[in-house]
Amino acid sequence: MTQPNVLILRAPGTNCDQETGFAFEKAGAKVAYHHINQLIESPSLISDSQILCLPGGFSYGDDIAAGRILASQFQSKLSDVIHDFHSASKLTLGICNGFQILIKTGFLLAETDEGLPATLTWNDSGRFIDRWVHLKADSSVCAFLKDSDSMYLPIAHAEGKFVPRSEAVLSDLQAGHQLALTYASGNGSAQVDNFNGSTADVAGVCDPTGRIFGLMPHPERFIDRTQHPHWTRLELPEEGDGLAIFRNAVEYFA
């Protein structure tokens, strides 16, 4: 198997880069970390990589709106680089703030005449929430969710409420199996773990090819059994649910 290279992109305020890199390494990838300034200066840095990852954090403080400033930097300075990367059948993953950036650049869901088809905005509570959620995966298109059907992962965000522009946008995404990850109920409860008020319980979205994936939950925070909130209660496998996402990305290049 070829060992893919992952480029983990840092920016001012990125803060999940180390543990995300650790998860990719555990899944078998080789990881390089680069600051956005470096990539803008030398876009060729990306050419060695098969996977681009935008990790979680508060890029530029999430000032104005989550991911907005970094998204505008991408749009103005790196648009071609990202499109070429994607066209070369490579993978792009955005976690939490990375998802917010991907959706606000239009890389994930392309802009139409009406504007961007969807956004991620403030949780209904108006506050940051850290909680674990049950998730349902649709593996039919998304390369990162191959063979997955459910997951238990933490969310930690203030602006994770998915809002599509219209019903039509939503049904197109549904039909294309692009609403790849949705909040679900667990433990026999009827209550869906949708704590931010997302439309259609959307937690993660992929592009039509399934090679760009953005999700609000943090898979890198459930790699090891001891990260599960009930590990002292349950007999659990050594590996956490989140590792599957990183492993699928790595095995995509096998």
Next chain:
Amino acid sequence: MNNAVETCTPDSRAKTKQLWQIDIWPEDGQPDRLAAELLSDAADLRLPESLRIAAARGFLIEGDVSHDQAEQIAKSLLVEPVVERFQLAAVGDEAINQSQADRPNLIYVLPLPGVTDPQAESAMGAMRNLGFDVSTVRTYRKFLVSELEQSDLQTLTAKLLSNDSIETAVSGSLKLDGLDLGTEYVFEKGIVSLSGLNSDQLLDISKKWQLSLSAVEMETIQAHFKTLDREPTDVELETVAQTWSEHCSHKTLAGRINYLDENGSRTFENMLKETIFSATMKIREDLGDDDWCVSVFRDNAGIVRFDDENNIAFKVETHNRPSALEPYGGANTGIGGVIRDTLGTGMGAKPICNTDVFCFADPNSAIEDLPPGVMHPRRIMKGVVSGVRDYGNRMGIPTVNGAVYFDRRYVGNPLVFCGNVGLLPKEKSFKEPQPNDLIVSIGGKTGRDGIHGATFSSAELTEDSDITSGGAVQIGNAITEKMLMDVMLIARDRELYTAVTDCGAGGYSSAVGEMGEEIGAEVWLDKVPLKYQGLSYTEIWISEAQERMVFSVPEENWPAFRDLCASESVDATVIGQFKPTGQLVLKYGDEVVSDVAMSFLHDGRPPVVREATYQPVAASELLNAPARSSAAEWTGDLKKILGSLNVASKHWVIRQYDHEVQGGSVIKPLVGIQNDGPGDAAVVRPVLDSYRGVAVSCGMNPHYGDYDTWHMATSAIDEALRNCVAVGADPSKIAVLDNFCWGYTDRPETLGSLVRAALACHDLSIEMQTPFISGKDSLHNEFSYTNADGQREVISIPATLLISAMGQVDDVRKCVTMDLKAAGNLIYQIGQTFDHLAGSHWSSVTGATGGAVPTVDGGLAKRIFRAVHAAIGNGLIRSCHDLSEGGLATAIAEMAFSGGLGAEVSIDQIEVAGVSDADLVRTRLFSESNTRFVVEVTPDQQAAFEAQFSDLPLAFLGKVTEAPTLIIASGDETVIDAPIDQLKNAWQSPLDWN
């Protein structure tokens, strides 16, 4: 940068500069969250229910920007697609200043000039990045408010919409000519004439300049400059005041104290050194080669050994006074400051987790019951929590531990304790600036922020403090600090500097003064990058602008250091040099404005001499205790305790903190089958490929201090330790920190109660072999005001000692949590129970007073902690919870509802000495005796478990049940009988805010 000089004339600027206003409103059908939040808080202020508010956020943009460009900026950057809409106009255009028929009042709120506005800074950077010629950006909030009485409108504006210590509210149209700040500075050297002044006149100068120096200290300065045959400059006087401030030198507690209590008298030359420090020295000596302390009471944080490669550092700071005036900014900069403490420890530690403890008055207080001039406690609490949240979360540091304590005496002086643990390579634990190293400042720019913060924090708050002390309040910018942290850790590993410290209270004056103490320093104040023009050299020197750190960089490393910072867009500036002269020289251009000896600054302060007395409260029986005869009554008491604010669930706070970032979370703050039970201590793995863990917990019992501060102190230590031990930390390797927050310690009896607590810390620390490694105090926490009858009243906070504990876990896979695990398992109580109900929660909910306060038997505690740790290590314990507020009944209830299981137990086996049969139930259920745990054991491990505790106090209680009910029996009688969901509801509902 050579192009910083503005070359345009004012006239030519006026022609090209435009000032635009962009209002951003929620799109129709989207929630107006800001307005909803304000409306929910309006009830606390007795504002009419008919109140309606619509809220917008907005940006003011000044620059060479056309209308079309401003529209482009709005669309491409400022306004969220799908969920927001905007209105753009030139400032002052009436079209954008229209109110609505049902909301006729228009109010704008803007940050005061010079107050940090992170959103605006980021937005401006992004606009320039997109190629727009923008010179200044400011944010604002805009409100449309329904018809209101004038007085109500004033209340709403002053108490909810804005905070005049950092913001200004404008009623009606916004009219501004421009956003430029600052004026040209004309250098003028200030000399302060001290010679010939008498002590009253000297004191007048100290007050006028807000120096907080005493007459004796002023006389010492006068005498010192007389020997130099000259008068001090203004900045020399300020430097001395900063260095000698209570905040920076702890002159009261590290000073001479004559102490008298019921056991006799004792004189201290340096109270802290002879109590808490000396206990640590004794422990280190006793440990010999096994000493695991690395650096204690000398650096910004205490350091102990962790694993073969790394040490860990721990510090907890207070940020009380700023938080009383501006809770968000105060807490924000509190957490930002303590993070810089660990970053500035040794050669720099990487922050791995935060702990935050707050003390407030009852958030449900009626406004009529509050003294004038204080902010409503609910608003303080919300502001403090969001301040910590927004900074800690943005820094990417998990906030894993904390506590919130309520008492009406915190009404004028809320307490905010912010703590941080950092990890650093062993060989990076010490630093030493070298002669001729450059003094380099990186991070934030300098403005007038927080001038006199260090001296202000040593003064008493009054009802006018919110008017006079505004300059001491600041807002933080977490991303500036995050960027600083990122480059500094790279620079550390590349060995580009020889020493580092943070800029905290006193700003550069403290940072450079401390670093250069042994060498001498020359600082070029005109080189310091400023937020705006017009600062005097003194303001630059003592500004407490946030997010700055000072490094000593060998000249040959400067290019690499500078380039590294530039590569991540971090400002770095050489502001001076550590010249080996022993003098602190400050220059502005070619002018020398200060030339004082380091030795005078650091050793010249005359000792403070204080009297301290302590008179213990006379022993009494428990008084006014209501008789209880039925399960309904006992169960009612239990529910009241669970629902009392100090015990009640803090999930509203905890879930706003990211407690899992960095990926090392092992024991989370909320545990159990529904992730909502109260964990005893948090555990994190700072090194992801290792299973070695750090446990963090705390202990605090101000109510015991009302009876005896000795037992309050030992109880707080015991509580912090048993919380750590309960999750699996090794009791022989727990380090603790002290934070003394007290009232007015110039009063002998107030200082006496503190000295007594320090003496208790000394004794128990040695007995338990638990070293204190760092600490911080905050004195004079009193609030004075004039009551309705014209009388002066003073509210002093209760004596408050926070003990924070940092434990270590060899293998986190052995950790346990407090939630019950499986029906059929056995339940035991470990530890000795006494009739300890003074200051207890049962007394508090029933109105009982007096009685005996919990005490600690250090020898027994040490044995119990060891045995619990061994049992956890041997896998004999399925769940473990410490007994604290509310005693046994509360602990079992929490374990049951956290595990979603019931329990059927009997309290008959619990031995209690010296209690009449009539009072046995009360004591067994609710006594708060220390060093006790409830544990769950599987039946097949019963024998092994009991053997572990064969010579220790142990009582079998009963079994875990599938039936979700807690039943506690005493003899044949049922004393507690309640479904666990009722108990959980009682516990969750009080602070279950939206």
